[in-house]
Amino acid sequence: MFQATQTTVSANVLRAMAPEAPVISLTGCQQNELLRALSREELIGLFVHLDLVPLEAGKRLFDFGDKMEYAYFPTNAIVSLQYISEDGGAAEIAVVGREGVVGVSMYETERANCTAVVQTAGYGYRIKASVLREAFFSGGALAQQLMRHTSALFAQLAQTVAGVRHGSIEQRLCRWLLERLDRSLSNELKVTQEMIANMLGVRRESITCCAGKLQEEGLIEYRRGTVTVIDRDAMVRRAGGCYSQA
Structure with a gap:
């Protein structure tokens, strides 16, 4: 049976780690x-x-x-x-x-x-x-x-x-970004348009067009390799039924 053990960390846990690595606790x-x-x-x-x-x-x-x-x-x-x-x-x-x-x-x-x-x-x-x-x-x-x-x-x-079947590419893009924003410690996401296109199964040009529209409307700011979500509430509304926060 699984039982609680001592609170001290075993030797394998205390192995040498890079200086910048957080300490286990x-x-x-x-x-x-x-x-x-x-x-x-x-x-x-x-x-x-x-x-x-x-x-x-x-x-x-x-x-x-x-x-x-x-x-x-x-x-x-x-x-x-x-x-x-x-x-x-x-x-x-x-x-x-x-x-x-x-x-x-x-x-x-x-x-x-x-x-x-x-x-x-x-x-x-x-x-x-x-x-x-x-x-x-x-x-x-x-x-x-x-x-x-x-x-x-x-x-x-x-x-x-359901999103693949009924959602637009823009809705699916908003959901994809929101899902990562929910799990991120900041509003900056390190992603590329090519990565997003591959994960959503759409052409990169479609993602470029949708991301450009969202940027023009002030919802996101896109720089090469980084998406900054500026207006999360508007993103949620734009995603519609494709997204619901757990």
């Missing part, structure tokens, strides 16, 4: 909202199993069909869950940031049903999938939070599908 873990929702006792039980790891942009945490060895609780990183077609094309199905977890595996033989790619660099807390699985089946707040997060991912997937 209970407070640091709580930068992830799912972990913050746990009781202190339950968080302490997980604490010695957590590794603070850098999540670099473009890093694949796992691919479709992989056995998921680790789960990741992002703090300031943003991870894109994608379906990769046989010809290499990618379509985003959901996005996860500091509100959740990536790579939950409820069964030992379970395989990844999508590909997880870090889209915005940052940090996250990594835990072995087997340890998280044991903690889940022990019940408590962690099990409830994981089920709630899974339900939220399904809702996000449904919204994505």
Whole structure:
């Protein structure tokens, strides 16, 4: 049975890290909202199993069909869950940031049903999938939070599908930017038009046209590789039914 252990950090957690890297701590873990929702006792039980790891942009945490060895609780990183077609094309199905977890595996033989790619660099807390699985089946707040997060991912997937079917490119662009803004620590997003076009499955020229219109109307400011959201409320209205804040 999964049990709480000592609060001191194990040696592997205290490995040498870059000077600019944040230091692992209970407070640091709580930068992830799912972990913050746990009781202190339950968080302490997980604490010695957590590794603070850098999540670099473009890093694949796992691919479709992989056995998921680790789960990741992002703090300031943003991870894109994608379906990769046989010809290499990618379509985003959901996005996860500091509100959740990536790579939950409820069964030992379970395989990844999508590909997880870090889209915005940052940090996250990594835990072995087997340890998280044991903690889940022990019940408590962690099990409830994981089920709630899974339900939220399904809702996000449904919204994505509905947006593709019924939303305009402009609405889908606004939703895509808002989803990242909700998970960002500032109103600046490091994204390119090519990245957005690939994730939405549309032509880059279409994104250029829509982004230009939003900039002209004062909703965003776009510089090469950076989008600054100026008027979030107007963006929400423009996204319409394609977006709903969790």
